[in-house]
Amino acid sequence: MASLDSFKCRREMTVAGKTYTYFDLKEAEKNGLDGASKLPYTLKVLLENLLRFEDGRTVTKEDIEAIAAWTKTGKSSHEIAYRPARVLMQDFTGVPAVVDLAAMRDATTSLGGDPKSVNPLVPVDLVIDHSVMVDYFGHDDSFEKNVSREYERNGERYEFLKWGSSAFDNFRVVPPGTGICHQVNLENLAQTVWTKDEDGVTYAYPDTLVGTDSHTTMVNGLAVLGWGVGGIEAEAAMLGQPISMLIPEVVGFKLTGKLPEGATATDLVLTVVEMLRKKGVVGKFVEFFGAGIDTLSLEDAATIANMAPEYGATCGFFPVDNEALDYLRATGRDEDRVQLVEQYSKAQGMFRPERKDDPVYTDTLELDLATVVPSLAGPKRPQDRVALDVAADAFANVLKDEFKKADEAAKRVNVEGEDFSIGHGDVVIAAITSCTNTSNPSVMLGAGLVARNALKKGLKVKPWVKTSLAPGSQVVTDYLEKANLQDDLDALGFNLVGYGCTTCIGNSGPLPTPISKAIKDGDLVATSVLSGNRNFEGRVSPDVRANYLASPPLVVAYAIAGTMNINVATDPLGEDADGNPVYLKDIWPTSAEIADVVRSAVTPDMFAKRYADVFKGDALWQGIETSGGLTYDWPDSTYVANPPFFTGMTTEVTPPKDIDGARILGLFGNSITTDHISPAGSIKADSPAGLYLQDKGVEPREFNSYGARRGNHDVMMRGTFANIRIKNQMVPGVEGGVTKLQPSGEEMPIYDAAMKYAEADTPLVVFGGKEYGTGSSRDWAAKGTRLLGVKAVICESFERIHRSNLVGMGVVPLQFQNGESWVTLGLTGKETVSLKGIEGIKPRSTVTLEITFEDGSKKTTELLARIDTENELDYVNNGGILHYVLRQRAMA
Structure with a gap:
């Protein structure tokens, strides 16, 4: 961590008898960095990062001064190079990153280097949490059966990840059945202040990370700055490369007052999401402040932080305070670490409420917690909050306005083989799921108390409801059992189904066949109620068209009600043994009752015991046999394959040359998203990827998903630009991943055309409109x-991260200027194009686009090269970030 230390702020502190070196923000301000003390807490974290990594090239004195100068306007267009302390991955996005590492080791060997040199340079933790599905539910053995099926589906991936956990330094794998990555991070992995030994010196600095899942922000509740990124950015970070980012705007969110009786942390976060979506915080940091924070638990803060992607912010940050220190102790962190967190944060002006004045913010908004009411969000967006007492009316409006079924609101369809019927608005999935809420003992134990009280009143779950309980960590099971509440949840069908994301990411599993058939036969608008963070259209289940987010206690209540058509706040949920109506207020616990159970049931020894062997895994994991040593012995697998990124690579850097006679693969309009470009979701049997899998002997029922097969490039490249809703204007009026092969004009899948062009050694370009890659x-x-x-x-313009990712893969991003576009230039896709100025390209230089039309006429125009920094130029010249790092390792 050699730093130029332009502001002479390298200092030492002693904590519990150990000496730490750190970069003192208060000293930096004394030595000329005016404004540092007024910065938001999040920007202090970024400032410390730049001070520590100042090298005169990737981080300059001017970069550091730009952060301090931010306080003058609350805005900046300055770009900085940021290096997080660590990386967090889940298994869907982690597999391809490990595939790339394994391929780099093979390539290093081919180049005559030492494969041992290829390792993550910062700590990486991968938690396997995205693969378990709710195939079995409502029985005592549901968990064991779901785990067994999970291993059947994912054995090839798990064997590969287990090999990686032993083959690479700085890389750990948390096995399946342990928990959700963000809850494991909050409860165990995060340290709030990180330390590193280097050249005989122990450095202390803020715990920071990037994660390959958008809800990485959950750990912001523990004052750890982190957010979600794509796999390429994560790989760059783990290989020691900086992440380029603009100094963000920071919106301050002031909390006052106290939550009223009956309102939960889930109700609060749905209110926060609604407010911030209206405010508009996309791409910005959000930082919470105000006396209202003192009334919230650390888990409440984490619930709010978790939902940052839903309110659109990069992060939702809570500073270090006494509650954070108490939480670190309560979850079994080492006492010396807790003391370091306290002393370091206070020394740096990062401890709340040590500051006398509020930080400078770009903008602010305020919420009185006393105004929060019980709520849901739906039917398809987290920001569409609906107060509980009007939820039934709101659904009636949705049925009328969106689904055009007002005239059949009372329709019922008999369920084959059963003595009941179902109709519009009936709840067919009730899932206690997601790290957002299962990390919070108050709502989890609250759900258990609702179940206990409901059973005492003789209430039952409706027979058409698929119930599930999927905690984010094994500790939840411990405290539910200690409180004697798991049996009550089991009695209502909320048996443990797995420790993973499950329904929240769409792994809800199939509905019982008769239920699914009745929904389809009747064209019913069935509903789900889940304690997750996303309820997008089609995400939860293909059979469910309206999805509502709610607190775990409300999930139990709606499972009992069985429908969205009654006012759960005021209508009876059912009857007791004497035929008397039972209302929600009759089974809802008081805040004091919940707090008493939390105090008695949640203990530090639970965390210490569960996380003592967090990387060990169960018998199934321990029974997986791995092949390969330093390098991987690649099997014939449709899940994991050695990618061709390094084929033919040498140690010599061969910068890109001008492009002549390229063909156009696609002409796309505005706001083409990465979901349009990247393979996602299910694999169609007649798609290039589906045909490839069938050719390999994989039956369509075993296709799994693109997400599960991210480690196989043959599947993924066939799914690129293959989204069923993408529109290539070379084929007007047609949706889907098709193009026209030139010069014949033959229409075919984009993948097939690309392979034919490759056979002819024809280079390709893609044209897009505004906001390409959002x-x-x-x-x-x-x-x-x-x-x-x-x-x-x-x-015409790029989304920032996708532009960076293109550079990271050696693809040159070029931008039209002066209002030009492929439309104004009259392109149809029949043209050939040449690009002059690629050879010898510099950051933000101009490149000449020469277009040759079908009739032989030509046009030229100047493009802006969106290679924005010297670091990015290194990546492009090397053919990508992986190639750049590989050459460094091979020649070291």
Whole structure:
């Protein structure tokens, strides 16, 4: 961590008898960094990062000064290079990253280097949590059966990940059946202040991370700055490369007052999501402040932080305070670490409420917690909050306005083989799921108390409801059992189904066949109620058209009610043994009752015991046999394959050359998302990927999903640009991943055309409109583009992360200027194009686009090269970030 230390702020502190070196923000301000003390807490974290990594090239004195100067306007257009302390991955996005590491080791060996040199340079934790599905539910053995089926489906992936956990340094795998990555991170992995021994010196600095899942922000509740990124950015970070980012705007969210009786942390976060979506915080940091924080638990803060992607922010940050220190102790962190967190945070002006004045913010908004009411969100967006007492009316309006079924609201369909019927609005899935809420003992134990009270009143879950309980960690099971509440949940059908994301990410499993058939036969608008963070259309289940987010206690209540058509707040949920009506208020516990159970049931020894052997795994994991040593012995697998990124690579750097006679693979309009470009969701049997799998002997019922097969490039490149809703304007009026092969004009899948062009050694380009690559930062949107043979993407504007990912894969992003576009230039896709100025390209230099039309006429125009920094130029010259790092390792 050699730093130029322009502001002379390298200092030492002693905590519990140990000496730590740190970069003192208060000293930096004394030595000329005016404004540092006024910064938001999040920007202090970024400032410390730049001070620590100042090298005169990736981080300059001017970069550091730009952060301090931010306080003058609350805005900045300055770009910085940020290096997080660690990386967190889940298994869907982690597999391709480990595949790339394994391929780099093979390539290093081929180049005459030492494969041992290829390792993550920062700690990486991968938690396997995305693969378990709710195939079995409502029985005592549901968990064991679901885990067994999970291993059957994913054995090839798990064997590969287990090999990686032993083959690579700085890389750990948390096995299946342990928990959700964000809850494991909050309860165990995060340290709030990180330390590293280097050259005989122990450095202390803020715990920071990036994660390959958008809800990485959950750990912001523990004052750990982290957010979700795509796989390429994560790989860059784990290989020690900086992440380029603009100094963000920071919106301050002031909390006052106290939650009223009956309102939960879930109700609060749905209110926060609604407010921030209306405010508009996309791409911004959000930082919470105000006296209202003192009334919240750390888990409440984590619930709010978790939902940052839903309110659109990069992060939702809570500073270090006494509650954070108490939580670290309560979850079994080492006492010396807790003391370090306290002393370091206070020394840096990062401890709340040590500051006398509120930080400077770009903008602020305020919420009185006393105004929060019980709520749901739906039917398809987390920001569409609906107060509980009007939820039934709101659903009636949805049925009328969106689904045009007002005239059949009372329709019922008999369920084959059963003595009941179902209708519009009936709840067919009630899932206690997701790290958002299962990390919070107050709502989990609250759900258990609702179940206990309901049973005492003789209430039951409706027979058409698929119930499930999927905690984010094994500790939840411990405290539910200690409180004697798991038996009550079991009695209502909320048996443990797995420790993973399950219904929240769409792994709800199939509905019972008779239920599914009745829904389809009757064209019913069935509903789900889940304690998750996303309820997008089609996400939860293909049979369910309206999905509502709710607290775990309300999930239990709606399972009992069985429908969205009654006012759960005021109508009876059912009757007791004497035929008397039972209302929600009759079974809802008081805040004091919940708090008493939390105090008695949740103990530090639970965390210490469960996390003592967190990387060990169960008997199934321990029974997996791995092949290979330092390098992987690649099997014939349709899940994991050695990618061709390094085929033919040498130690010599061969910068890209000008492109002549390229063909156009696609002409796309505005706001093409990474979901359009990247393979996602189910694999169609007649798609290039589906045909490939069948050719390999895989039956369509065993296709799994693109997400599960991210480690196989043959599947993923066939799914690139194959989204069923993408519109290639070369084929007007047609939806789906098709193009026209030139010069014949033959219409075919984009993948097939790309392979024919590759056979003819024809380079390819793609044209787009404004905001190309918006949406989630999906690594395969860039990887697939590269593997299809695309040399450059030419657009009116790029989404920031996708542009960076293209650079990371060696694809040149070029931008039209002066209002030009492929439309104004009159392109149809029949043209050939040449790009002059690629050879010898510099950051933000100009490149000449020469278009040759079908009739032989030509046009030229100047494009802006969106290679924005010297670091990015290194990546492009090397053919991508992986190639750049590989050459460094091979020649070290």
